[in-house]
Amino acid sequence: MDPPPQQQHPVVDIHTHMYPSEYIDMLSSRTTIPLVRTFPSSPDPRLILLESEIPALERALADPSAPLPGRPLTSHFTSLSAKLAFMSRHGISTSVLSLANPWLDFLPTGDDKEKEEAGRTAHCINASFEAMCAANPGKLFFFGTLPVTAPRQTILDAITHLSELAHCRGVVLGTSGLTSAGGAAAGGSGLDDPALLPVLHALADAELPVFLHPHYGLPNAVFGPRSSAGEYGHVLPLALGFPMETTVAVARMFLAGVFDAVPGLVMILAHSGGTLPFLAGRIESCVAHDAALVGKDKDGKRRRSLWEVLREQIYLDAVIYSEVGLKTAAEAGGGAERLMFGTDHPFFPPVGEGADADGEWESVRLNAEAVHKALGDGSDEAALVMGGNAVRVLRLYKA
Amino acid sequence: MDPPPQQQHPVVDIHTHMYPSEYIDMLSSRTTIPLVRTFPSSPDPRLILLESEIPALERALADPSAPLPGRPLTSHFTSLSAKLAFMSRHGISTSVLSLANPWLDFLPTGDDKEKEEAGRTAHCINASFEAMCAANPGKLFFFGTLPVTAPRQTILDAITHLSELAHCRGVVLGTSGLTSAGGAAAGGSGLDDPALLPVLHALADAELPVFLHPHYGLPNAVFGPRSSAGEYGHVLPLALGFPMETTVAVARMFLAGVFDAVPGLVMILAHSGGTLPFLAGRIESCVAHDAALVGKDKDGKRRRSLWEVLREQIYLDAVIYSEVGLKTAAEAGGGAERLMFGTDHPFFPPVGEGADADGEWESVRLNAEAVHKALGDGSDEAALVMGGNAVRVLRLYKA
Numbered sequence: 001m002d003p004p005p006q007q008q009h010p011v012v013d014i015h016t017h018m019y020p021s022e023y024i025d026m027l028s029s030r031t032t033i034p035l036v037r038t039f040p041s042s043p044d045p046r047l048i049l050l051e052s053e054i055p056a057l058e059r060a061l062a063d064p065s066a067p068l069p070g071r072p073l074t075s076h077f078t079s080l081s082a083k084l085a086f087m088s089r090h091g092i093s094t095s096v097l098s099l100a101n102p103w104l105d106f107l108p109t110g111d112d113k114e115k116e117e118a119g120r121t122a123h124c125i126n127a128s129f130e131a132m133c134a135a136n137p138g139k140l141f142f143f144g145t146l147p148v149t150a151p152r153q154t155i156l157d158a159i160t161h162l163s164e165l166a167h168c169r170g171v172v173l174g175t176s177g178l179t180s181a182g183g184a185a186a187g188g189s190g191l192d193d194p195a196l197l198p199v200l201h202a203l204a205d206a207e208l209p210v211f212l213h214p215h216y217g218l219p220n221a222v223f224g225p226r227s228s229a230g231e232y233g234h235v236l237p238l239a240l241g242f243p244m245e246t247t248v249a250v251a252r253m254f255l256a257g258v259f260d261a262v263p264g265l266v267m268i269l270a271h272s273g274g275t276l277p278f279l280a281g282r283i284e285s286c287v288a289h290d291a292a293l294v295g296k297d298k299d300g301k302r303r304r305s306l307w308e309v310l311r312e313q314i315y316l317d318a319v320i321y322s323e324v325g326l327k328t329a330a331e332a333g334g335g336a337e338r339l340m341f342g343t344d345h346p347f348f349p350p351v352g353e354g355a356d357a358d359g360e361w362e363s364v365r366l367n368a369e370a371v372h373k374a375l376g377d378g379s380d381e382a383a384l385v386m387g388g389n390a391v392r393v394l395r396l397y398k399a
Numbered sequence: 400m401d402p403p404p405q406q407q408h409p410v411v412d413i414h415t416h417m418y419p420s421e422y423i424d425m426l427s428s429r430t431t432i433p434l435v436r437t438f439p440s441s442p443d444p445r446l447i448l449l450e451s452e453i454p455a456l457e458r459a460l461a462d463p464s465a466p467l468p469g470r471p472l473t474s475h476f477t478s479l480s481a482k483l484a485f486m487s488r489h490g491i492s493t494s495v496l497s498l499a500n501p502w503l504d505f506l507p508t509g510d511d512k513e514k515e516e517a518g519r520t521a522h523c524i525n526a527s528f529e530a531m532c533a534a535n536p537g538k539l540f541f542f543g544t545l546p547v548t549a550p551r552q553t554i555l556d557a558i559t560h561l562s563e564l565a566h567c568r569g570v571v572l573g574t575s576g577l578t579s580a581g582g583a584a585a586g587g588s589g590l591d592d593p594a595l596l597p598v599l600h601a602l603a604d605a606e607l608p609v610f611l612h613p614h615y616g617l618p619n620a621v622f623g624p625r626s627s628a629g630e631y632g633h634v635l636p637l638a639l640g641f642p643m644e645t646t647v648a649v650a651r652m653f654l655a656g657v658f659d660a661v662p663g664l665v666m667i668l669a670h671s672g673g674t675l676p677f678l679a680g681r682i683e684s685c686v687a688h689d690a691a692l693v694g695k696d697k698d699g700k701r702r703r704s705l706w707e708v709l710r711e712q713i714y715l716d717a718v719i720y721s722e723v724g725l726k727t728a729a730e731a732g733g734g735a736e737r738l739m740f741g742t743d744h745p746f747f748p749p750v751g752e753g754a755d756a757d758g759e760w761e762s763v764r765l766n767a768e769a770v771h772k773a774l775g776d777g778s779d780e781a782a783l784v785m786g787g788n789a790v791r792v793l794r795l796y797k798a
Contacts, residue, residue, distance in 0.1 A: 067691065189623075189624075190623040190624075190625075192623060192625055218617060218621060218643075218647075219618055219620075219621070221618070222617060222618070222647055223647060223651070224588075224589040224591060224651055225588075225589075226589075226591055226651070226654075226655060227651070227654075230691065231654070231655070232651070232654040232655075232692070233685075233686075233689035233690070233691035233692045234685070234689060234691075235650075235654060235682065235685045235686055235689055235692065236647065236650060236651070236654070238685050239650070239678065239681045239682040239684075239685035239686075240643070240646060240647055240650060240674075240678065240682070243674070243678060243681065244617075244639070244643045244646075244674075247639060247643075248617075248621055248622060248635065248639055251634075251635060251638070251639060252622070252623055252625070252626070252631070252635070255625075255626075255630070255631040255634060255635070256625065256630070256631075271681065272677075275639075275642070275643075275674040275677055275678060277677065277723060277727075278671075278674055278676065278677035278719075278723070278724050278727055279638065279639065279642060279674060279724070280721060280723070280724075281719055281720035281721020281722075281723065281724045281765070281769070282638045282642065282670065282719060282720050282721075282724070283634065283638040283639070284720065284721070285638075285720040285747065285762060285765055286632075286633070286634045286637050286638035286747075287632075287634055287638075288761065289747040289748070289749075289750055289761075289762060290632035290633060290634055290750070291632070291750040291751070292466065292629065292632035292633075293631070293632045293634065294750050294751035295751055295752065320677075320680055320681060321680035321681050321683065321684040322679060322680020322681075322683070323680075324676060324677070324679070324680065324727060324730045324731050325677050325678070325679075325680045325681070325727075327726070327727070327730070328676075328677055328723060328724075328726070328727040331723045331726070332723050348684065348685075348688040349688070350688075351687075351688055351689070351690040351693050352690070352693035352694055353694065362687065362688075363684060363688060366680070366684055370680070
């Protein structure tokens with residue numbers, strides 16, 4: 001059994017990412033996003049993940065004086081000691097690590113050999129996370145990675161493997177579903193695809209919660225020509241595209257009746273549920289006012305309201321950067337019991353003049369402050385969000 | 400001067416739509432959306448507005464037994480007496496009418512004749528609204544319609560015309576901006592287009608607030624194949640596409656520095672700001688953590704934070720259908736002073752077995768209940784949201 005931290009109220013970060021070296025090697029060998037590229041003018045390689053970053057990548061490849069695309073792949077993305085130092089600096093007792101987006105969504109599935117390869121890659125990455133955690137007992141747990149493009153049995157085998165790893169406490173999942181069944185680069189078949197149900201049942205049976213995280217955002221055209229030209233940095237895809245993607249994905253699951261079909265499924269939604277806490281009322285009203293849907297509840301779909309699902313099967317992280325948002329997230333779940341602190345490390349490091357990635361991160365401070373302001377500094381509720389809920393829900397410090 | 404209502408606390412509906420007969424005639428003559436079509440199996444013509452409704456339209460045109468597309472164009476959309484009866488039934492003292500989406504966004508601008516036509520159409524529709532209001536003193540005001548596809552001078556002339564109409568209290572605007580400059584059916588050049596600034600300055604100078612309303616939503620692909628197949632009715636485009644469109648449009652304006660450039664501009668955002676109250680913290684954090692933007696504040700863009708803009712230049716309607724959402728909207732604006740009740744009539748009528756469009760509307764009840772639950776039944780704050788704020792901000796009952 002991993003030892004619990006000495007302090008009375010542990011601080012647990014459930015939204016914190018790592019790229020193991022195997023994964024970086026894979027990204028470095030790629031020619032389409034996601035990829036890692038080295039530029040002469042930059043000490044760190046650059047990590048290019050988003051469709052919205054492609055124009056800047058093309059500009060930088062054509063013109064050495066153009067601004068660098070993506071973000072620097074610093075040791076914060078790849079080094080366990082950087083993660084542990086970051087935790088120590090921010091008073092974080094325990095981190096639940098997850099592979100950062102886009103996980104293994106992009107693996108090719110052209111032939112049987114490639115399909116098997118996806119399973120082997122997931123196995124290798126999950127074993128790597130387990131080794132990191134085992135070397136730091138009580139400090140690290142992780143959400144595993146699934147080979148979503150592989151055949152169903154390979155995914156189910158990966159779930160079995162994860163359930164045998166002592167430090168695995170769930171899986172991280174994107175919104176694309178079984179991308180092999182959908183084909184679209186951004187979208188896939190979605191989490192409302194009935195073909196995904198056996199996977200969700202297996203996760204529920206293994207008591208592995210799903211940490212749902214966005215990656216694809218919204219099509220660039222939505223953000224307009226000035227965003228594409230770089231005038232707004234990456235603000236719109238990150239600040240709006242990401243939460244909207246999460247909201248759409250979960251609303252699709254809700255409308256498809258997935259939560260009722262798999263009542264044991266537990267979801268933890270990144271970025272406080274995208275926009276779900278604010279829009280749940282509008283979703284419920286639109287269902288109640290849609291002639292094509294009203295009366296359909298009886299056939300077994302959508303037995304419960306979205307509010308009930310939010311209070312029974314969904315947890316939210318507390319990565320929302322404002323007191324207003326934090327309160328909304330807590331109220332949507334019926335109280336502070338369904339919120340869990342997170343940092344989104346290593347994304348959103350300090351930037352600008354005098355920025356020090358090895359000092360205090362404002363992004364972390366904003367989220368911690370929001371919890372304390374919204375729920376009361378030193379309150380029991382704040383302690384639950386900062387760590388107590390994660391300890392309980394993810395059964396940390398238990399064999 | 401229009402007489403104020405007898406009651407101590409007037410109830411004002413600032414989000415309520417009408418289609419004058421000239422507009423319906425125009426839609427009936429069209430072969431692409433937006434359009435009005437008659438089907439043998441339906442007593443009312445059908446109104447088809449959204450891209451997401453096209454598959455159902457095509458199915459219905461090919462197969463008379465297929466479900467009807469769009470929504471019935473009942474007297475609630477077209478008849479002033481139906482509007483007044485609806486108001487009376489729901490205890491609404493005063494309505495601020497607006498043309499429903501998509502306004503005049505779709506008018507062709509191929510040649511000079513067509514451009515002039517847009518100006519004439521707007522003039523005719525605005526005169527029609529003024530006549531309705533003048534015939535019902537104290538009961539009706541309106542937000543005017545702009546010929547956004549016309550040349551700039553035509554738009555400015557329309558603003559001058561509106562400022563001379565006794566019952567005009569602002570303009571209703573979509574998110575597409577000067578569509579003639581953009582060309583895309585869904586999107587246009589956006590409200591962050593610098594070419595729109597003279598129009599926004601003219602509106603500020605005329606003290607005409609902008610009631611910002613969505614229409615285009617998000618591309619259908621975002622909602623997945625099961626939504627396109629009609630399995631989820633129109634829930635996703637309406638419940639998520641609409642608020643996300645509004646959020647993106649206002650975030651683009653904010654990042655472009657429009658609010659600082661036109662400090663006299665007053666915006667009233669439909670559907671409680673889309674998702675802006677919940678996501679404002681994330682937007683601010685993404686700006687603060689974007690290396691391409693940090694330090695740029697000094698050149699005159701984005702002098703104020705989004706929170707400041709929300710509290711100084713933006714009002715929100717209270718069309719959010721939940722206590723949780725209503726509280727968030729109030730807090731984002733720094734209090735109940737920036738929220739105004741609305742119904743979205745004639746959209747979201749009662750549906751299903753025994754539904755009576757001439758009885759009480761649940762959609763209205765949900766929004767009124769949210770105000771009273773969130774702010775306190777009978778409280779001064781609730782009275783402000785239900786009417787007091789609209790009376791003050793829109794200078795109702797004053798010459």
